[in-house]
Amino acid sequence: MVPFDVLVLVCLAYVAFLFAVAFLVERRARARPLGWLRSPVIYTLSLSIYCTAWTFYGAVGYAVRSGLEFLTIYLGPTLVFVGWWLLLRKLVRVGKAQRVTSIADLISSRFGKSSGLGALVTLLCVVAATPYIALQLQSMSLSFAVFAADSSEGWALPDRNATGLWVAGGLALFTILFGTRNLDANEQHHGVVTAIAVEAVVKLVALLTVGVFVVWVVADGPADVFARIRASEIAAWEIQPGRWAGLTFAAAAAIFCLPRMFQVLVVENADERHLVTASWAFPLYLFLMSLFVVPIAVVGLELLPAGLNPDLYVLTLPLSLGREDLAMLAFLGGFSSATSMVIIEAIALATMVSNHIVMPLWLRAARVTGDVRGLVLNARRLSILAVLGLGYAYYRIAGGGAALAAMGLIAFVGVAQVLPALIGGLYWRGATRLGALAGVSAGFAVWLYTLFLPSFGVGVVLPEAVFAEGPLGVGWLRPRSLFGAEGMDPLLHALFWSLALNAGVFCLVSALSFPPPVERVQAAQFVDVFDLSRRTRGWARGGAEAEELLVMAQRILGPGSAQEFFRAEADRQGKEGFLPDTTPEFIDRLERRLAGSVGAATAHAMIGQIIGGAAVSVExxxxxxxxxxxxxxxxxxxxxxxxxxxxxxxxxxxxxxxxxxxxxxxxxxxxxxxxxxxxxxxxxxxxxxxxxxxxxxxxxxxxxxxxxxxDEAIRLTRLLDDLLDLSVLEHGAVQLQESAATLRELIDRAILASNSIAPEREFAIERDPPAEAVTVMTDTGRLTQVLINLVSNARKYCDAAHPRLRIAVRAQGEAVEVDVVDNGSGIPRESQALIFEKFARLTDTTRAGGAGLGLAICREIMGKLGGTIIYVPGQGGAAFRLRFPRQLPRQVAGVA
Amino acid sequence: MAAPPRHPTFLARRSYRRRRLVDLGRLLPFAGLFLCGLPMLWAPPEDHARDLAATGLYLFGVWGGLIAVAAFLARTVGAGLDEDGEGPGR
Missing domain, CATH: 1.10.287 (Helix Hairpins)
Structure with a gap:
């Protein structure tokens, strides 16, 4: 028999070893990147805290009592992991994107960073974890007792309460020392996780060793084991379809809803790719842990005296066969299972309690003053003590006689109440805070009433009369047969009613309520996490002072990392120093950084205190x-x-x-x-x-x-006159002589004056005398000059056999249009843009009397008169249109 | 002007194969659920108790199969997690 003192010494040495591992890893993590220590293998091994003392000891007891039903506890998680594409991938992605610190934080963050919801989920998790922690304390006390028992008394158990207290105290100390050493930005605990991984190896090796010993040393190999199974009383087990399906479901939910599982699965996840390896490696771990459970149970039943607690066969079987070394290994395996679970659970729950209960209360009481880090750490230390204290209390009150498996299942059903809000939050944008609050509350209440409180025993918390006749004699409210559901298995009954009401209320209230903007933004962030490369920002007004924010951040992150963060942000904005502009983007990043330490709701509230604007408004x-x-x-x-x-x-x-x-x-x-x-x-x-x-x-x-x-001298003079005229017109030094005349007079004069041009040609001239009776008040001399020029050009250049000239006048309001159109071949398209230029002359010079200045002069004159001259194509010949105001404009006259 | 579609309609053979393997991965838990639920349908024999050893062997066999398929998928599909795995339909 191993002396009890030696056993305690071995335990202390083992704990010291774990302590050293955690310490060295923490130190290394500060010095340089962790390399293989953050590998998928460590991640998978850390997930194995799913296998607690309940698995290590309890599975065998479970198999003795209920045959293969224990497998459901491992098949459920296996299904979730091999189907990681469906849920876990999104969960981990969201957790990393939102820097989630716990499952309560995830739910609170999804539903508009609601502190109320965070507190409710925290409360639920703490209450649900209580029986689970009690289970670990019980299993450790039992295993200690096995060794401590005086052989003369057989396997009788000494005072286990004292042992339980010692174990709880020791675990609290270890957890506080390692879980709350610092306030990590990512809430990751490299040292503890590595120590957990070491423990995972120890418990797997221990259980496999005992299994191999049983199958190949005690029995004669697999064939013999199968024969013994068929002959044993376990073989009488019959599958209960309801429990089989219900437990598989509850275990599948528990693998990501349990606070400690969420902690290692999402919060401590260093790289999303690790999940790929874990998708098959973690089921394999579970497979190996379950492989030898039935053989150990069967052989134990056969060889050990009846009445011995089957939960301890892993330990008592090697002991009874005189293999104390094996028993010692098994003991360490069980010790590892229990300690790793309690440590991570306590860290996860303490984070939740400090972030979602203590901090909001404290924020409500006072503005941000003093060093928040100290407060948060102390809150966590106290929370760890409280959580373990509650576990111990449950163990004292209810745990004494209950089987390990039953206590574990109570916790499973409890945390499953988070499931509707979690799944709804991840996949349904319509899920609202009110819906989640109502659903979780309803599920929590039903679970408390139908499973948790009755677990203390009939008449302990709920009076006997309530069980028999219902509260106040209302029969359909009896905790074991709610709404008349008689004859259901109590666990299944609680699971069914709590989740049915939870999910129903959640969906109904969600559909009927309307979420505020923050919540809708967060809903989109969560549901569309794979589609949104960019985060929608939460803070639209940057009214905060950077200095105030820095002061606050220093209190939470510590001066060093806060200043580093601010400097990096200022650098990003292209500024010197530590104070970046308080842009919405900066505040958003700061909030997420703070959320990594104190949770989304608290970080949001703290920034809100400084900024003033509480949240995103519709504006x-x-x-x-x-x-x-x-x-x-x-x-x-x-x-x-x-x-x-x-x-x-x-x-x-x-x-x-x-x-x-x-x-x-x-x-x-x-x-x-x-x-x-x-x-x-x-x-x-x-x-x-x-x-x-x-x-x-x-x-x-x-x-x-x-x-x-x-004659030649006159021609020279005319040429020089033209050049001079143009030059005068172009330089604006022309004097306009305003006088009144009708257009008919002017056109008469022009036709008369141009008769001398090519007098031998017979020209038909079409006019419309009534239309010409328009009186104009302008420089009539210059206008006549233009008309002469146009008519002369027509006489000169019209190449038709029977030349005809049409002069049309249209009065258009204050303006007058005069068209001069001949029936010649017109002006080629490519030349139309050039004819008004000074030096343009299209045809050869022999027929031209001038030097090609006529139209240029016309354009200048028309400009002076406030009008235009344009060439109108497509009129069956050369067509010029004059357009000018009847009254010479003032400003033009003024300039002139 | 119509925006170009976010995901191409046709994929190269390799990407297509990857997508289908991811689909298989999504179906795997349902296959597992079905296979693990089968023992519920096996009526216990009238004369003697059901063969617990055989049921156990069957369940461990299914379990091992799931692990093997998951490991295969992890090796073939999981390697390029961020390449184009983020297709529609999550």
Whole structure:
């Protein structure tokens, strides 16, 4: 027999070893990245805290009592893990994206960062965890008792209460030392997780060793074991379909709803890819843990005296066969199972209690003052003590006689009450805070009434009369047969009613209530976590002072990391120093950083205290929408601008084309004008030379030559007059002579004046005398000049066989339009843009009397008169349209 | 102007195979649920107690099969988790 002292020493040495592991890992984590210590293997092993002392000891007892039913506890989680694509992947992604610190934080964050909901879930988890922790204390006390028992008394058990107290105290100390050393930004505990992984290996090795010993040493291999199974009393077990399905479901829910499982699965997850490995490795771990349960149970039943607690066969079987070394290993395995569970559960619950109960209460009582970190850590230490204290109390009151499995299942059904809100929150955007509150409350109440309180025993908390006749004699409210459901298994009865009411109320209230903006933003964040690459921001107004925020952040994160964070943020904004602009993006990141330490609801409330605006208002959402609208408007403006640019570019290209042509025209004109000047000069010189000759010319010839010289001189003068006229017009130094006249007079004058041009051609002129009776008050001389020019041009250039000229006048309000249209071939399209330019002359010079300045002069005159002259294509010939105001505009007159 | 569709209609053969394997992964828990529920339908023999050993063997066999398929899927699909696994239908 191992002396009790030795046993205690071994335990202490083992704990010291775990302590060293945790300490070294923590130290290494601070020094450099953890490498393999954050590998999928460690992650999978840490998940094994699912297998508590209940698994290690209780599974065998469960198998003795209920055959293969114990498998449901492991098949449920297996299904969840092999189907990780469906749920776990999203859960982990959301947890990381929102920096969730616990399952209460997840629910609270999803439903609008509600502190009330966080507190409710925390309360539920604490109450549900109580029997579970009691279970661990009980199993450890039992296992200690096995060794402590005096052999003369057989397997009788000494005072276990004292042992339970010692164990609870020791575990509280270890948890406080390692779980609350610092306030981690991510709420991750590398050291503890690694120690848990070591414990996972120990318990697996221990159970497998005992199993191998039983199958191959005690029995004669698998065939013999099968024979013994068939012969044993376990074989009489019959599957109960209701319990089989119900327990599988409850275990499947528990694998991610239990606070400690959520802690290792989501909060301590370092990399989403680890989940891929865990999807098969964790079921494999469960498989191996369950493999030898039935053989151990059967062999135990056969060899050990009847009446011995089957929960302890793992321990008592090797002991009774004299293998104390094996028993010691099994004891350490059970010890590992219980300690790892209690430590993580206590850390998870303490985080929840401090973040969702203590901090909100304290925030309500006072503004942010003093060092919050100390307060949070102390709150957690006290919470750990309280959680273990509650577990111990439950163990003292209810645990004494109950089987381990029954206590575990009570906890499973309790935490399953989070399931509707969790699943609804992840997959249904319509799930609301009120719905979650109502659903969880209803489920919690039913669970308390039908399962938790009765678990203390009939007459302990609920009086006997309530069980027999219902509260106040209302029979259909009896806790074991709610609404007349008689004859159901109590556990199944509680599971069924609590979840049915929970889910029903949750859906109904959610559908009937209307969520505020924050909640809707969060709902979209959670449900569409894979679609949203960018987080919608929560803080639209940056009214807070950066300095105040820094002061607060230092209290929570510690001065070093807070300053580092602020400096990085300032750097991101391109600023020097520690105080970034309080942009919504910055505040949003700060809130998430703080949420990693104190939970979403508290972080939100603390920032809200400083900023003033409590949450996202409809106005803020409108602002976001406006921003989007502005961006869209801006982009359409950009598009418009770019179209304008391409229009300008096109105009520029046209202008350039025109310039090039003008330049060519100018060159041509220069040579032309030289020619124009040269021709009359040449003839003047020649004839004057003839006249100068002394021998007398006949008078007739002399007169003729003198006329030629005179005519040529006039031509030169006219050319120079035109050039001068144009130059004067262009430089604006023209004096307008305002006078009144009817257009008929002016047109008469113009036709008369141009009769001298090509007088040999017969011209038909179409006019509309009544329309011409329009009196204009303008520079009639200049206007006549334009008309003469147009009529002359028609006479000169119209190439029709029977030339015809049409002059049409239209009065249009204050303006008058005069069309001068001939029936010639008109002006080619490519030349239409050039005809009003100074040096333009389209046809050869022989038929032209002028130097190509006429239309340019016309355009300048019309501009001075406040009007325009344009070429109108498609009129069956050359068509010019004059448009000018009847009354010479003041400003034009003024300028003139 | 119509925005281009977020997910292409047709995928390369390899991506297509990946998507279908992910679909299989999503179906796996339901297959497991079905297989684990089957023993509920096996009526106990009239004369003697049911064969617990055989039921146990069957359940462990199903369990092992689930683990093997999950491991296979993890090796083939899980490696490129972020490549294009985030298709529609989560």
């Amino acid at each position: 803020d959402l409108m602002a976001v929408a406006n921003e989007t609208a502005q961006i869209m408007e801006y982009s359409s403006q950009l598009q418009e601008k770019s179209e304008e640019l391409s229009r300008t570019a096109r105009a520029l290209a046209e202008a350039n084309e025109k310039l090039t042509q003008i330049s060519i025209q100018k060159d041509a004109f220069l040579s032309q004008i030289s020619h124009e000047l040269r021709t009359p000069m040449t003839s003047i010189r020649a004839f004057s030379e003839i006249l100068m000759e002394p021998d007398g010319l006949p008078d007739e010839l002399r007169t003729r030559y003198a006329r030629i010289i005179h």
